[in-house]
Amino acid sequence: MSSAPDTPVMQVEGLWKSYGGVVANRDVSITIAPGEVHGLIGPNGAGKTTLISLLSGEVLPDQGRILLAGEDVTQLSAPRRAKLGIRRSFQITSVFPELTVVANAMLACQAMRGNTFNFWRPLITDKELKDIARATLAQVGIEHLAERTTAKLSHGERRHLELAMVLVGKPRILLLDEPFAGMGPDETAEMVERLRAIKSQHTMLLIEHDLDAVFSLADRLTVMVMGTPIATDTPEAVRQDETVRAAYFGTKAAS
Numbered sequence: 001m002s003s004a005p006d007t008p009v010m011q012v013e014g015l016w017k018s019y020g021g022v023v024a025n026r027d028v029s030i031t032i033a034p035g036e037v038h039g040l041i042g043p044n045g046a047g048k049t050t051l052i053s054l055l056s057g058e059v060l061p062d063q064g065r066i067l068l069a070g071e072d073v074t075q076l077s078a079p080r081r082a083k084l085g086i087r088r089s090f091q092i093t094s095v096f097p098e099l100t101v102v103a104n105a106m107l108a109c110q111a112m113r114g115n116t117f118n119f120w121r122p123l124i125t126d127k128e129l130k131d132i133a134r135a136t137l138a139q140v141g142i143e144h145l146a147e148r149t150t151a152k153l154s155h156g157e158r159r160h161l162e163l164a165m166v167l168v169g170k171p172r173i174l175l176l177d178e179p180f181a182g183m184g185p186d187e188t189a190e191m192v193e194r195l196r197a198i199k200s201q202h203t204m205l206l207i208e209h210d211l212d213a214v215f216s217l218a219d220r221l222t223v224m225v226m227g228t229p230i231a232t233d234t235p236e237a238v239r240q241d242e243t244v245r246a247a248y249f250g251t252k253a254a255s
Helices: 048-056 078-084 101-113 120-124 127-139 155-167 185-198 211-217 235-240 242-249
Strands: 010-019 022-032 037-041 063-068 086-088 173-177 203-207 220-225 228-233
Touching (some): 010 048, 022 228, 037 048, 037 211, 048 078, 048 203, 078 101, 086 155, 101 127, 127 155, 185 211, 220 242, 228 235, 228 242, 235 242
Parallel strands (some): 037 203, 037 220, 086 173
Antiparallel strands (some): 010 022, 010 063, 220 228
8 A cells, every 4th residue: 555645644534433322423534644643632431432443443433434545444344454554552451461572572463464373383483573573672662571471561561562562564553542541650751752752753643641641742633522523733722722621621721
């Protein structure tokens, strides 16, 4: 899949998703530019996680389109989208605790190749996979933990491993669903610095409740309330937007 340099990495056009009588996403349209960190914020129940599930292919929309580098991927499955470069992390860490850190990263790499049924014995002897895995661990600052059993990692270290696992295979866009969830202040600060270090290399959509973190990382922000985007702009403009402050922050902008 190739595209012109100025083609949006992801374009969301009029997405709707309902569950019974509840509208989770209502006419959502967002454009994410190459190299952009796009923050997605809003109160609980705003429809943020539903939207990320729609983008990753875990659920399909009732109507609307999702374009990846100009190509319509709306009806593709989650595994197919992952192979095309849409990678998602989750609010809750998802790793194999009994395996080493490098083995988890190797499994993620193997999954992107589509040959997961070759599984463990061939995997541990695959030098190319191990080299890719170690390089990705180094990218997120945990190569020194490569041979440690994942069960022995701290929560913050597991979060870094999960980031490494979505980074393998040169993804087109990272969908990061609350990457700071459950972290203390020091762990959050470390993850912010790690994302800042790689942001020039990766396009990201970042859902996060830690406003200080997302405001410091995002190039643009979309604010969602009750399933609908009410503003998309730079972090500073969003901070000063009276509609946003009234609907989300509960205050009016200073005059």
